[in-house]
Amino acid sequence: MPGFSRMNANQRSRPNPPSEGSESGDSGILNEQILLLVFESIKWDLHVLCRTAAVNRKLRAVANRILWRQLCVYRAPRMVAGLANGGPNGRLGGGWHALAKLLFFCCGCESTRHFRVSQPSPGHFMKASRFSKTSGRSFLTKKCRGDLLYVSDPCEHPRGNAEDDLGVYRGVFREFPRSRTRACLVGRQVALEERVRCPYCGARVWSMTTARLVPKSAARRLGSHNGGLEYFVCLNGHLYGMCWLVPLSSDEDSCDDDDEDDGDDNEFGGDPTVSNGHMSLKGKEVIIEDGPPAN
Numbered sequence: 001m002p003g004f005s006r007m008n009a010n011q012r013s014r015p016n017p018p019s020e021g022s023e024s025g026d027s028g029i030l031n032e033q034i035l036l037l038v039f040e041s042i043k044w045d046l047h048v049l050c051r052t053a054a055v056n057r058k059l060r061a062v063a064n065r066i067l068w069r070q071l072c073v074y075r076a077p078r079m080v081a082g083l084a085n086g087g088p089n090g091r092l093g094g095g096w097h098a099l100a101k102l103l104f105f106c107c108g109c110e111s112t113r114h115f116r117v118s119q120p121s122p123g124h125f126m127k128a129s130r131f132s133k134t135s136g137r138s139f140l141t142k143k144c145r146g147d148l149l150y151v152s153d154p155c156e157h158p159r160g161n162a163e164d165d166l167g168v169y170r171g172v173f174r175e176f177p178r179s180r181t182r183a184c185l186v187g188r189q190v191a192l193e194e195r196v197r198c199p200y201c202g203a204r205v206w207s208m209t210t211a212r213l214v215p216k217s218a219a220r221r222l223g224s225h226n227g228g229l230e231y232f233v234c235l236n237g238h239l240y241g242m243c244w245l246v247p248l249s250s251d252e253d254s255c256d257d258d259d260e261d262d263g264d265d266n267e268f269g270g271d272p273t274v275s276n277g278h279m280s281l282k283g284k285e286v287i288i289e290d291g292p293p294a295n
C-alpha cells in the first residue's frame with residue numbers, strides 16, 4: 001500500500017524548476033505564506049497536498065512542518081481540538097501527516113494472527129468518515145475508560161456471497177503516552193507484534209486481542225460478534241482493525257477476562273440504534289469529508 005507521501009514517488013526525483021531565488025528557499029512555491037493561501041483557496045484539497053508533498057524534499061519538509069497540520073485543522077477542527085490538548089500547535093504522536101492519513105485513508109485488511117481472511121482487501125481513500133468519542137469508548141476496557149479515543153465507523157468491504165462483509169475501522173488516542181491503555185499494555189508486559197507495523201506512521205503495534213484488552217462492547221459497537229474482530233494500537237496511539245460484519249447476537253459469551261462493561265452503557269449518551277444488524281451511532285461525532293466542509 002503506498003504511503004501518503006510516497007504517492008507518485010516517481011515525481012520525487014523531478015528536479016525543482018531552476019529559477020532565481022530557489023537557492024534561498026524563497027521562491028514563490030516554497031514561501032509558506034503563499035502555500036497557505038494557495039491551499040486555503042482550494043479548500044485544502046487532499047490529493048493536491050499529497051502530490052505537492054511528493055514533488056521534492058523541500059516541499060515535503062514544508063508539508064510535514066505546517067501543511068498537514070493545517071489540513072487536519074481545516075477538515076476536522078473539533079477532533080483536532082479534542083486530540084491536541086495544548087492547542088493545534090502542539091506536537092502529535094506520529095505527526096500530523098499520520099493523522100491526515102488516518103482521517104482519509106482506510107488501510108484495508110490482511111490476515112493477522114487472530115484474524116484470517118481468504119484474500120487481502122486493499123486500502124483506499126475515503127470520501128467521508130465518521131469518527132466519534134462515543135464509539136471510541138466501546139473499544140476501551142473499564143479500567144481504561146478515562147482515555148480519550150476517537151474511532152471511525154467500520155468501512156464495509158463486501159466479500160461476495162460466501163463470506164460476511166469485512167469491516168475496517170481506525171482511530172486515534174489523545175496523549176497516548178499518558179493513557180491508561182498504554183500503562184495497561186506496559187504493565188502486563190504485552191509484547192509488540194513481530195511483523196506488523198502501523199499503516200499510518202510505521203511504528204510497531206500491540207495486538208489488543210493478544211493483550212486481552214478487547215471489551216465486548218467493541219464487537220457490539222461494530223455490529224460484529226465476540227472473537228470476530230482484531231485491532232491493533234501503535235506506539236503513537238493510532239488504532240486500526242478489522243471485523244466480520246454479521247447480524248448481532250446477544251448471547252454469545254467471551255472467555256476474555258473481567259472486562260464486563262454492562263451497566264456502563266447509559267454513559268454512552270444514548271443507545272446505539274440497530275438496523276439491518278449493523279449499528280448506527282448517535283452522540284458526539286465528527287464527520288470528515290473529502291471535500292470542502294458543509295458550512
Ligand SMILES: [Zn+2]
Nearest residue numbers: 106108155168
Ligand atoms: Zn475500506
Ligand SMILES: [Zn+2]
Nearest residue numbers: 198201234238
Ligand atoms: Zn501509528
